Amino acid sequence: MLTYKQIIENKEVMTYVGRADETIKELGYTEHSFAHVGSVTQMVKYILETLGFSERMVELGMIAAHMHDIGNMLNREDHAQTSAIMAFNMLRDMGAEPDEITEICTAISNHDEGTAVPATPLAAALIIADKADVRRSRVRNNMLFSFDIHDRVNYSVTDSSLSIDDLKQKITLTLSIDTKYCTVMEYFEIFLGRMNLCQKAAKKLNLQFGLVINGQKMI
Numbered sequence: 044m045l046t047y048k049q050i051i052e053n054k055e056v057m058t059y060v061g062r063a064d065e066t067i068k069e070l071g072y073t074e075h076s077f078a079h080v081g082s083v084t085q086m087v088k089y090i091l092e093t094l095g096f097s098e099r100m101v102e103l104g105m106i107a108a109h110m111h112d113i114g115n116m117l118n119r120e121d122h123a124q125t126s127a128i129m130a131f132n133m134l135r136d137m138g139a140e141p142d143e144i145t146e147i148c149t150a151i152s153n154h155d156e157g158t159a160v161p162a163t164p165l166a167a168a169l170i171i172a173d174k175a176d177v178r179r180s181r182v183r184n185n186m187l188f189s190f191d192i193h194d195r196v197n198y199s200v201t202d203s204s205l206s207i208d209d210l211k212q213k214i215t216l217t218l219s220i221d222t223k224y225c226t227v228m229e230y231f232e233i234f235l236g237r238m239n240l241c242q243k244a245a246k247k248l249n250l251q252f253g254l255v256i257n258g259q260k261m262i
């Protein structure tokens with residue numbers, strides 16, 4: 044059976060994760076490399092484990108998280124779908140089972156807010172984890188001079204955490220925002236679409252979605 048360890052050590056996967064970030068850097072986007080996929084993988088693991096999914100489903104979720112942005116290597120446009128097709132080919136070459144390829148690729152192709160539908164629990168977990176990775180260190184040094192609203196929103200986030208309550212009824216994204224760089228309204232302007240999608244994804248996992256910014260309950 045294919046493992047997460049095999050995926051992260053696979054030379055082809057490693058190359059595409061790195062090269063995808065190079066392409067995205069040229070387009071002026073925030074960091075989408077190993078730090079991003081690592082953080083998303085840990086959050087997907089946390090969500091699925093906490094909700095009691097099987098060990099195998101957790102592993103498939105982690106594989107999907109690691110490969111979810113490789114399509115950025117080709118173009119940002121439709122990258123969720125190109126990532127899924129690239130993963131599909133690699134997973135087939137590695138001898139993965141069709142059912143497991145389906146779980147992984149459906150999650151990958153449904154993570155971007157333009158086209159995403161939380162079609163499966165894995166897709167839902169990946170959506171929430173991906174949108175929850177906002178942090179200052181995703182803004183590249185050379186962006187400090189151009190600094191558009193996306194950069195300022197990311198730069199303003201000094202701390203973020205994702206947690207599921209003990210009763211497993213609610214998943215909450217808690218952010219600390221430095222309002223010197225971005226107002227809470229600007230955060231909303233950028234994140235409203237993403238937060239709507241997170242609400243739908245949470246529903247797929249039988250959870251409510253909560254957002255707390257600087258101690259204030261926003262959703």
Ligand SMILES: [Fe+2]
Nearest residue numbers: 111112154155
């Ligand atoms: Fe993405």
Ligand SMILES: [Fe+2]
Nearest residue numbers: 079111112173
């Ligand atoms: Fe991503």
